[in-house]
Amino acid sequence: MLSTRLLTKRYGSLTAVEDLDLEVGGGELFGFLGPNGAGKTTTIKMLVGLLRPTSGSARVAGIDIMAEPEKAKARIGYVPDAATLYDKLSAREFLEFSGDLYHVERRLRDRRIEALLKLFDLADRGNDFLSGYSRGMRQKVSLAAALLHDPQVLFLDEPTVGLDPQSARQMKDILQDLCREGKTVFFSTHILEIAERMCTRLAIIKQGRLVAMGSLQELRHMVGQDGQSLEQIFLELTGGREDDVSAVLRGLES
Amino acid sequence: MSARYCVASRVSPRAAALGGVNVGLLLWRAQLQMFINQTIRSGKSGRIVGTIVGAAVIVLAWSWEAIITWLGVQASHRLPIGVDPVHLLSLAFLGYTAVLIFSSLLFSLNALLLNPDLDLLLAAPRSVESVLAGRMVVQILRLFLLSLLFTTPALLVLAVANQNPLIPFVFAALYLLYPVFVVVTISLMSLLLVRFIPAGRGREILTLFGVVLALGVNLANFALNPALRDSGFGRRPNVAPSLPDIPAASASWSPSGWAGRSGAAILRGDWSTAAEWAVLLLAVSAAIFVAGTVLSGRLYLAGWIQAVPPRRRHSTTRVRRLKGAIPLLSPVLASIVIKDWRMRTRDLAQLVRFVMPVVFLFVIFGLRFPRLLSGVRSLGDGPPAAMLGLLPAWILLFSLSISLGLSAVSLEGKSIWVFAASPNSTLRFLQAKCWSTALPTASVVALAALAAEILVRPGWLWAATAVLLAVAEAAAVTTLMVGIGAAFARFDWTDARRMIHPVAVFIGMGLFSVISGVSALLLVISLALAGATGFPLFTTWLAAMTVSIGGAVAVAALGILIGNQRLRELEVS
Numbered sequence: 001m002l003s004t005r006l007l008t009k010r011y012g013s014l015t016a017v018e019d020l021d022l023e024v025g026g027g028e029l030f031g032f033l034g035p036n037g038a039g040k041t042t043t044i045k046m047l048v049g050l051l052r053p054t055s056g057s058a059r060v061a062g063i064d065i066m067a068e069p070e071k072a073k074a075r076i077g078y079v080p081d082a083a084t085l086y087d088k089l090s091a092r093e094f095l096e097f098s099g100d101l102y103h104v105e106r107r108l109r110d111r112r113i114e115a116l117l118k119l120f121d122l123a124d125r126g127n128d129f130l131s132g133y134s135r136g137m138r139q140k141v142s143l144a145a146a147l148l149h150d151p152q153v154l155f156l157d158e159p160t161v162g163l164d165p166q167s168a169r170q171m172k173d174i175l176q177d178l179c180r181e182g183k184t185v186f187f188s189t190h191i192l193e194i195a196e197r198m199c200t201r202l203a204i205i206k207q208g209r210l211v212a213m214g215s216l217q218e219l220r221h222m223v224g225q226d227g228q229s230l231e232q233i234f235l236e237l238t239g240g241r242e243d244d245v246s247a248v249l250r251g252l253e254s
Numbered sequence: 255m256s257a258r259y260c261v262a263s264r265v266s267p268r269a270a271a272l273g274g275v276n277v278g279l280l281l282w283r284a285q286l287q288m289f290i291n292q293t294i295r296s297g298k299s300g301r302i303v304g305t306i307v308g309a310a311v312i313v314l315a316w317s318w319e320a321i322i323t324w325l326g327v328q329a330s331h332r333l334p335i336g337v338d339p340v341h342l343l344s345l346a347f348l349g350y351t352a353v354l355i356f357s358s359l360l361f362s363l364n365a366l367l368l369n370p371d372l373d374l375l376l377a378a379p380r381s382v383e384s385v386l387a388g389r390m391v392v393q394i395l396r397l398f399l400l401s402l403l404f405t406t407p408a409l410l411v412l413a414v415a416n417q418n419p420l421i422p423f424v425f426a427a428l429y430l431l432y433p434v435f436v437v438v439t440i441s442l443m444s445l446l447l448v449r450f451i452p453a454g455r456g457r458e459i460l461t462l463f464g465v466v467l468a469l470g471v472n473l474a475n476f477a478l479n480p481a482l483r484d485s486g487f488g489r490r491p492n493v494a495p496s497l498p499d500i501p502a503a504s505a506s507w508s509p510s511g512w513a514g515r516s517g518a519a520i521l522r523g524d525w526s527t528a529a530e531w532a533v534l535l536l537a538v539s540a541a542i543f544v545a546g547t548v549l550s551g552r553l554y555l556a557g558w559i560q561a562v563p564p565r566r567r568h569s570t571t572r573v574r575r576l577k578g579a580i581p582l583l584s585p586v587l588a589s590i591v592i593k594d595w596r597m598r599t600r601d602l603a604q605l606v607r608f609v610m611p612v613v614f615l616f617v618i619f620g621l622r623f624p625r626l627l628s629g630v631r632s633l634g635d636g637p638p639a640a641m642l643g644l645l646p647a648w649i650l651l652f653s654l655s656i657s658l659g660l661s662a663v664s665l666e667g668k669s670i671w672v673f674a675a676s677p678n679s680t681l682r683f684l685q686a687k688c689w690s691t692a693l694p695t696a697s698v699v700a701l702a703a704l705a706a707e708i709l710v711r712p713g714w715l716w717a718a719t720a721v722l723l724a725v726a727e728a729a730a731v732t733t734l735m736v737g738i739g740a741a742f743a744r745f746d747w748t749d750a751r752r753m754i755h756p757v758a759v760f761i762g763m764g765l766f767s768v769i770s771g772v773s774a775l776l777l778v779i780s781l782a783l784a785g786a787t788g789f790p791l792f793t794t795w796l797a798a799m800t801v802s803i804g805g806a807v808a809v810a811a812l813g814i815l816i817g818n819q820r821l822r823e824l825e826v827s
Contacts, residue, residue, distance in 0.1 A: 049675065070679060078675045088597050102677060
């Protein structure tokens, strides 16, 4: 459903993503992890066609995103990190607009909008301008827009940021339901607990390079210690330096 | 606004005021650093060149000002002019007060409503009074530097001409002191006003305020200035243009009178009198600053600054909704056109861009309408009258195409990702933007042209053709502006003013002038050709206008292709 081959993105002398090879199947809930600035958002933006790779290729739903971007995008749903929406539109109007952009037939669009607004507890605020929405509510509208055209692959960049625990749980349930329907969900997150509990497979990226990919069990084997939490594996693979942090904090106190 | 959570401070008024000066200098240093980082240190050649060009323009303007001042000084030595310098300078300071009120209100409301750093400052271990006073200090310093920027060359020339090196220093002191009472008063007023402004509507309120002030100044000018109270272009024969006089400007109780007296005294070399009035201004300014600092802190801590919560739109009182369909347009194009229409009409700043040209057209033409109309009618039937009748529509087209067309693509701002992630080509996006801009522009232009032609009555055939020409040119020119706007699109700004790149404005205005010039030239050629060859005038005129429209369409197509190329290369990072 999703594959990349030697996917690379450079900004001048800075290499944001280097030779990334990924394979994600249908119905998978794939977690994409990495420290800040590791290249997660850049990778997702390349996969949804917002950034052009410097080299390499990417196929989404069997379609080359660079060669046939419009065809591929019709099969993709995308929820960016801190989505900027149109402040002066209401949620309902934004969803109508989004449905038209994705060529959703009008009656079907209206039916789905009502269902999604209800699902995300936004039905009674659907006519309010988005400028009055909290970050979590915007995130919900953004997810509703991404689901409106029934995409085969859903990309989410930090989807649970800004959501209250109830909404985060609701989001997790929705993503798992989508996977059960055979759709692929690819999401980046910093919250390792969510990734640990939800994902069928995981990839960890560091400084633009893939350092590990597989199920949680496979990652445990990779670091050679069974029973470790994902947090410990993550720190092991990305070089978290707890001792250094303690030393710096002690230095600040003195 | 987190006023109720702030801890009441127990600092003395003097300490609060001094703390305000300290915070103000800190803020000023940070702003200076940001300015340097965004210009000289940006590493971007365009910005560095822009800074150098800006500096060169200032130096040129300074040279020009110095020459004009020198000529004025020489003329005043040769021709005795019966002007009271005290009253003249007092009037100048009073006029400056209007600028101070306007800029201070904008700055204060902007600082309270839009700048996110107020909470950051209030979280620092500084008293609330110091933070609010710091804002005032920044504004005073800004106005001080602006005053120096505008008048330094003149002051230096006066110092040389009068052989008095103290002149620039005394005026600099007046520039620093004079704004204090205005800035403090307006800052306090802003603290009170914020209570009545709904959250998230600050930018719109500021825009509305600016528009009301601009219109007020225009209308007041027409109403009060005796030279302009006329129905035509000409002045009244017996009325000389003059500035309204305000005797109270130089009264001994008014700050403008103190500043005027001090300035006039130093110009005639009487430094002790100059110092006396300047010291009075200093004492009053210091007292007002200290009092204002304390009072602003009290107001803030008393919970005055609590913005009105945003108004909910209830589904039971839903406004009539556009159904999302426009005849002949595909759903994608229609949805973009409707979305843009909503954004433009719901955002006051955007709405102003749309409405202001119409309002100013009324101010420019409406107040002088009868004489203009009789002048055009006197030309009789035919193309000259029909084309002159298009003048208001042409001015509207200029204004609307520049403001709407150039901002059409930038209007998306950071939400451009919505399009970039959607399964639509950039050309289709631009096509929609052309529709969303051309539809309202061509409609307004058509209405204006139709109204003008009905009033001018150049003959129905000429009138109908002229209106069609106006509509066709409106569509072509607007499309061209959309293309230019796409090529120079800025997606980082939500501020309507900054959405449009200055280079795009320059190119847009230039091309509009070329199209207008060529159209006028073609009209003259068609008239001459008809006279010289005996061809029917309508035929030559229509041919000329067809060539004019064809040229505009060709340039517009080129603009769209260039804009499309830019959008194709766009990466949403």
